[in-house]
Amino acid sequence: MASHRYCVIMCGGVGSRFWPYSRENRPKQFIDFLGTGRSLLQMSYDRILPLVPKENIVVVTNARYAHLIREQLPDIDEHNILLEPARRNTAPCIAWAAYHIAAMDPEASMIVTPSDHLITGESIFADSVARGFDFVETHDALLTLGIKPTRPETGYGYIQIGREETEGILKVKTFTEKPNADLAKVFLDSGEFFWNAGIFLWKASSIIEALHRYDSDLTTLFDRGLGVFGTPGEKEFIEHNFESCPANSIDYAVMEKAENVYVECVNFGWNDLGTWSALYDNSAKNEQANVAGDTRVLAYESTGNIFAAGSEKLVVVHGLNDYIIADTGDVLLVCPKSEEQRIKQMVTDVKLTFGDTYL
Amino acid sequence: MASHRYCVIMCGGVGSRFWPYSRENRPKQFIDFLGTGRSLLQMSYDRILPLVPKENIVVVTNARYAHLIREQLPDIDEHNILLEPARRNTAPCIAWAAYHIAAMDPEASMIVTPSDHLITGESIFADSVARGFDFVETHDALLTLGIKPTRPETGYGYIQIGREETEGILKVKTFTEKPNADLAKVFLDSGEFFWNAGIFLWKASSIIEALHRYDSDLTTLFDRGLGVFGTPGEKEFIEHNFESCPANSIDYAVMEKAENVYVECVNFGWNDLGTWSALYDNSAKNEQANVAGDTRVLAYESTGNIFAAGSEKLVVVHGLNDYIIADTGDVLLVCPKSEEQRIKQMVTDVKLTFGDTYL
Numbered sequence: 001m002a003s004h005r006y007c008v009i010m011c012g013g014v015g016s017r018f019w020p021y022s023r024e025n026r027p028k029q030f031i032d033f034l035g036t037g038r039s040l041l042q043m044s045y046d047r048i049l050p051l052v053p054k055e056n057i058v059v060v061t062n063a064r065y066a067h068l069i070r071e072q073l074p075d076i077d078e079h080n081i082l083l084e085p086a087r088r089n090t091a092p093c094i095a096w097a098a099y100h101i102a103a104m105d106p107e108a109s110m111i112v113t114p115s116d117h118l119i120t121g122e123s124i125f126a127d128s129v130a131r132g133f134d135f136v137e138t139h140d141a142l143l144t145l146g147i148k149p150t151r152p153e154t155g156y157g158y159i160q161i162g163r164e165e166t167e168g169i170l171k172v173k174t175f176t177e178k179p180n181a182d183l184a185k186v187f188l189d190s191g192e193f194f195w196n197a198g199i200f201l202w203k204a205s206s207i208i209e210a211l212h213r214y215d216s217d218l219t220t221l222f223d224r225g226l227g228v229f230g231t232p233g234e235k236e237f238i239e240h241n242f243e244s245c246p247a248n249s250i251d252y253a254v255m256e257k258a259e260n261v262y263v264e265c266v267n268f269g270w271n272d273l274g275t276w277s278a279l280y281d282n283s284a285k286n287e288q289a290n291v292a293g294d295t296r297v298l299a300y301e302s303t304g305n306i307f308a309a310g311s312e313k314l315v316v317v318h319g320l321n322d323y324i325i326a327d328t329g330d331v332l333l334v335c336p337k338s339e340e341q342r343i344k345q346m347v348t349d350v351k352l353t354f355g356d357t358y359l
Numbered sequence: 360m361a362s363h364r365y366c367v368i369m370c371g372g373v374g375s376r377f378w379p380y381s382r383e384n385r386p387k388q389f390i391d392f393l394g395t396g397r398s399l400l401q402m403s404y405d406r407i408l409p410l411v412p413k414e415n416i417v418v419v420t421n422a423r424y425a426h427l428i429r430e431q432l433p434d435i436d437e438h439n440i441l442l443e444p445a446r447r448n449t450a451p452c453i454a455w456a457a458y459h460i461a462a463m464d465p466e467a468s469m470i471v472t473p474s475d476h477l478i479t480g481e482s483i484f485a486d487s488v489a490r491g492f493d494f495v496e497t498h499d500a501l502l503t504l505g506i507k508p509t510r511p512e513t514g515y516g517y518i519q520i521g522r523e524e525t526e527g528i529l530k531v532k533t534f535t536e537k538p539n540a541d542l543a544k545v546f547l548d549s550g551e552f553f554w555n556a557g558i559f560l561w562k563a564s565s566i567i568e569a570l571h572r573y574d575s576d577l578t579t580l581f582d583r584g585l586g587v588f589g590t591p592g593e594k595e596f597i598e599h600n601f602e603s604c605p606a607n608s609i610d611y612a613v614m615e616k617a618e619n620v621y622v623e624c625v626n627f628g629w630n631d632l633g634t635w636s637a638l639y640d641n642s643a644k645n646e647q648a649n650v651a652g653d654t655r656v657l658a659y660e661s662t663g664n665i666f667a668a669g670s671e672k673l674v675v676v677h678g679l680n681d682y683i684i685a686d687t688g689d690v691l692l693v694c695p696k697s698e699e700q701r702i703k704q705m706v707t708d709v710k711l712t713f714g715d716t717y718l
Contacts, residue, residue: 020675298708300694300701309691314717316379316705318694327691332668334684334693335659335677342659346675349657358673 004107007052008097011115012062019347020331024359029116030068035294041115060093091253092245102204103229112200120269128266132201143201146194146263147270152184157196172261215253276324277337280306363466366411367456370474371421378706379690383718388475389427394653400474419452450612451604461563462588468496471559479628487625491560502560505553505622506629511543516555531620574612635683636696639665
């Protein structure tokens with residue numbers, strides 16, 4: 001059975017909220033973000049490798065990152081690197097991967113995972129994924145992983161659970177957007193809400209069927225390519241057609257609409273590393289409540305900061321509280337954590353003022 | 360007459376208050392501090408070159424900076440580079456230079472100048488120096504330049520003037536240390552006090568005579584070398600004896616004690632660039648009241664800061680007011696201007712924690 005199991009690692013994002021650490025030419029997932037010696041993408045690959053045959057791991061990314069995939073994952077077969085000619089969010093990405101895999105193996109089941117999240121507790125992860133595969137292989141189900149929440153986080157989407165289908169796997173009642181603080185507290189206390197991790201399992205045939213039902217524009221386009229997926233003609237077909245796909249998320253296109261949506265409630269450590277604050281909140285702090293990672297820091301009357309400046313640089317600060325201090329050699333950012341939602345605007349300003357040099 | 364005029368440029372300082380921009384292996388005076396393309400030392404040299412024959416310019420520095428002198432002032436004759444084997448403050452430095460110059464030219468007059476100050480208004484400077492030379496060449500006088508104060512600066516020493524000896528040149532009544540803010544205001548309003556710029560003029564014979572009278576320990580030591588100054592034996596003599604000199608400033612050793620001390624009241628722009636705040640106060644500010652020099656800065660809700668990160672780096676800050684942001688590639692310092700007196704301690708802490716790497 002295992003040989004019908006596939007993995008799709010999505011790694012086309014730009015991670016602009018982590019600028020300047022995450023850059024257009026080397027986004028967050030390609031960076032050794034935690035100073036472990038492995039990039040987030042490599043950690044995602046390492047995590048999935050015991051669960052799926054190596055030759056069944058497919059990476060989808062933007063064409064401009066092809067060289068980074070080859071550099072960081074040299075074991076991935078060229079045939080398994082799907083290069084998107086344009087950014088179109090997750091629905092087109094997943095659709096293509098599903099058509100590609102189904103063409104090679106009509107019985108395929110697959111896990112779809114982001115490449116830039118942090119997961120701890122790998123054996124729990126492995127057990128959860130195995131159970132998820134078992135479920136989707138025996139049900140026409142679209143399964144998403146729901147993380148048991150540990151705090152009233154307002155930065156995540158939540159999944160409300162319904163009736164239990166089998167142990168640990170329940171019908172989804174609703175998906176909800178990021179709640180405000182009060183609502184997040186209610187969600188946490190209720191025990192009925194789980195974090196939406198954006199990790200999905202299904203049979204390739206199940207997701208293709210659901211896409212036909214709920215996003216037929218997309219499948220009309222991809223159906224024109226039936227016969228070329230998995231062949232040398234696939235690349236040309238994609239280059240001519242992919243840009244026509246409307247940008248859309250798989251959540252919006254399918255998960256929030258379909259009837260056969262399930263959630264597996266899991267308990268491994270997870271963080272989407274979506275913001276500097278999230279990284280701060282989930283990182284080890286020193287005695288001054290600063291997160292320094294592998295950066296050498298001397299902090300005077302400074303607390304609650306997160307430093308990211310690589311392992312060689314010395315950072316000396318005085319009188320900074322709750323700041324992001326990120327240095328990448330050519331760019332330095334000093335910004336309060338509370339203002340981090342403005343980083344995207346800053347990146348836009350940088351582009352307007354200085355062109356592409358610092359993006 | 361001009362050929363008896365000499366200049367001594369003192370450039371052995373370490374400039375630790377400007378760490379990390381000023382480093383042990385390349386202190387402030389060797390840095391293109393203002394982004395003009397010339398270091399402060401080179402600017403000092405350029406300024407004096409029209410006033411003194413090139414072959415009469417002597418540079419005194421620490422032995423470890425010999426290569427920097429040769430690199431930055433390639434026109435200086437090797438014979439005119441005096442390399443101190445140890446740091447002993449200004450009195451031994453000036454004593455050696457005076458003995459060295461007197462040995463070559465018993466009729467020498469000399470200007471002694473720091474290498475790390477900022478002077479604007481070069482033609483006023485030139486006129487002032489010429490007048491000073493004229494005076495000391497015709498009087499047995501120790502002359503210091505007093506800058507007409509423009510603000511109640513608490514960071515400088517002041518000179519109180521006495522009776523006028525000749526136009527613009529007056530007897531010194533007292534030297535005073537850095538005053539508090541109230542006193543500085545009184546000094547400024549009185550019109551009787553001038554900033555002590557640490558720029559001196561005298562005949563070599565006059566300062567040697569004064570040293571004999573007020574610091575005979577020093578002259579006893581240097582008198583043992585009479586006959587070797589200006590000869591190939593000078594280097595060895597210094598290497599064996601210089602370290603025995605007690606560290607002392609020329610102000611304390613001579614100027615505050617001697618009777619024949621005069622001040623020339625001058626009016627050129629001057630800043631000792633002693634602190635980041637001083638540099639901030641005396642630099643051009645942008646519309647956000649930030650001093651950015653040649654650093655590329657995007658500042659959001661940030662004012663009153665001074666940035667020094669070179670011309671290539673982009674610095675983006677949010678919510679920083681009245682800070683020093685100094686980046687030198689391997690070191691980043693972010694410190695309120697009001698806490699800059701702690702930088703020396705920080706440098707000590709850096710040494711204790713990380714060794715000499717970042718000094």
